[in-house]
Amino acid sequence: MEKTEQQAVIHVRDRGIGIALAHQNRIFERFYRVDDFMTRSRDGTGLGLAIAKSLIEGMEGRITLRSKPGQGTMFTITLPLWKPQS
Ligand SMILES: Nc1ncnc2c1ncn2[C@@H]1O[C@H](COP(=O)(O)OP(=O)(O)O)[C@@H](O)[C@H]1O
Ligand SMILES: [Mg+2]
Numbered sequence: 116m117e118k119t120e121q122q123a124v125i126h127v128r129d130r131g132i133g134i135a136l137a138h139q140n141r142i143f144e145r146f147y148r149v150d151d152f153m154t155r156s157r158d159g160t161g162l163g164l165a166i167a168k169s170l171i172e173g174m175e176g177r178i179t180l181r182s183k184p185g186q187g188t189m190f191t192i193t194l195p196l197w198k199p200q201s
Contacts, residue, residue: 122176123194130187139180143168 117124134142138149148161164178171178175195182188 118196120196122196125192125194126189127192128187128189133184133186134180134182134188135184139182143178 116126134149138147141147142149143164144161145165146161147165148159168178171192171194177193178190180188180190
């Protein structure tokens with residue numbers, strides 16, 4: 116985790132199967148699951164990222180990703196830091 120004056124930055128990285136560019140926006144939709152031979156038999160509801168995005172944006176944060184099929188994925192979450200009123 117990095118921390119600047121205004122925000123905390125959290126990276127979550129894996130070296131899994133990756134996510135093709137065509138799916139990278141859609142994986143944040145409710146119930147969306149990448150449907151190919153690598154993932155079809157796997158468990159999951161397709162809700163995790165939709166819920167995460169909703170919670171993060173509810174805190175005025177952002178979630179983005181960089182991914183390459185066959186190499187892995189890195190999600191980046193930025194959250195504004197809470198500053199008590201003086
Ligand atoms: N780290 C990842 N690496 C590869 N594919 C992923 C990753 N995270 C999510 N996906 C793809 O995006 C779809 C939606 O993910 P997600 O919303 O987290 O669903 P779930 O709640 O079932 O884990 C998954 O079914 C999978 O196809
Ligand atoms: Mg998930």
